[in-house]
Amino acid sequence: MIISGGGTGIGFATADCFDRDGDTTVLVGRRAAVVERAADRLDHAVALPADLTDPADVARVATVVAERWGTVDVLVNAAGGNGSLEPGPEPGPGSEEPLAAAAHAWTVNFRINTLSAVLLTEALRDRLASPGGRVLFLSSIAAYRGSGSGAYAASKAALHPYAYDLAGALGPRGITVNLVAPGYIEDTEFFGGGMPPERRATLVGQTLNGRPGTPGDVAQTLHWLASHAAGHVTAQSVQVNGGAERGR
Ligand SMILES: NC(=O)c1ccc[n+]([C@@H]2O[C@H](COP(=O)([O-])OP(=O)(O)OC[C@H]3O[C@@H](n4cnc5c(N)ncnc54)[C@H](OP(=O)(O)O)[C@@H]3O)[C@@H](O)[C@H]2O)c1
Structure with a gap:
């Protein structure tokens, strides 16, 4: 199976989950x-560094996958993140203007969250196991209720119609396509240097079970969606957020 963003956070927890089953996991990330x-921390994992926003890099990943494994049984698109942590516009005339900042925020979020998943999926769709293949996307609670600026939320929401169309195209081949939309998940690199205690308290307070999510919560949901047991579940989004989307 291929896991983008498999080096950290939710992607790594997912790789760990499948590794325990004895599956070979291919971990893709830029660093x-x-x-x-x-x-190195897993028994059956292979590292494949690549920037999935770069079509040439994605083509290289697809070539390696084709030559070494041929078929992909599960593709988990976990790469992505909060675009505000990505490098900003080059210093120069106009770079401080609000419109330049908005253009950067929307472009970078679209690239790392939407384009990365679409390019990898398009590169591998003809290699998916048929029947039985699985394609999984990481969306977010933000796709349902916004993210402040809207850019991150929109870049995740864009994955939904793509996934639903893909489910229609791949359904006749016996392949399912689903999204998992987490709420606040701790122990990831998503929040960069850390989460202010007040913000953390607010996010945990929005859950109905009074706790933050863990990478394992999301990994176990992905694991189930990839299983034979979930063979009739397709074109769905499963929210993993302790009920936070309903709010308190
Ligand atoms: N943590 C949360 O609260 C939360 C909530 C909702 C949704 N999510 C989503 O869950 C997914 C996993 O995030 P996480 O929370 O586990 O955070 P994370 O630890 O920051 O993981 C994101 C991974 O994506 C990789 N990545 C980013 N851009 C990439 C690119 N262009 N090409 C290849 N790999 C790239 C990163 O590695 P490199 O930097 O080395 O490339 C990193 O390993 C993300 O899509 C995120 O948006 C997270």
């Missing part, structure tokens, strides 16, 4: 040292 270290 070679991170995916290599993650692969």
Whole structure:
């Protein structure tokens, strides 16, 4: 199976989950040292560094996958994140203007959350096991209720119609396509340097069970959706957020 963003957070927890089953997991991420270290911690994992917003890099990933494994049984698109942590516009005339900042926020979120998943999926769709293949996307609670600026939320929401169309196209081949939309998940690199205690308290307070999510919560849901037991579940989004989307 292929897991983008498999070097950290939710992607790594997912790789760990499948690794325990004895599955070979291919961990894709931009930082070679991170995916290599993650692969070293697992028994059956292989690191494949790549920037999934770069079509040439994605084509290289697809070639390696074709040559080494041929078929992909499960594709988990976990790469992505909060675009505000990505490098900003080059300093220069106009870079401080609100419109330049908005253009950057929307472009970077679209690239790392939407384009990365679409490119990898398009590159591998003809290699998916048929029947039985699984395609999974990481959406977010933000796709349902916004994210402040809207850019991150929109970049995740864009994955929904793509997944539903893909489910229609791949259904006749016996392949399912679903999304998992987490709420606040701790122990990931998503929030960069850390979460202010007040913000954490607010997010935990929005859950109905009074706790933050863990990478394992999301990984176990992905694991179930990838299982034979979930063979009749397709074109769905499963929310993993302790009920926070309903709010308190
Ligand atoms: N944590 C949360 O609360 C939360 C909530 C809802 C949804 N999510 C979503 O869950 C997914 C996993 O995030 P996480 O929480 O586990 O955070 P994370 O630890 O930051 O994981 C994101 C991973 O994506 C990789 N990545 C980012 N851009 C990439 C690119 N262009 N090409 C290849 N890999 C790339 C990163 O590695 P490199 O930087 O080395 O490339 C990193 O390993 C993300 O899609 C995120 O939006 C997270």
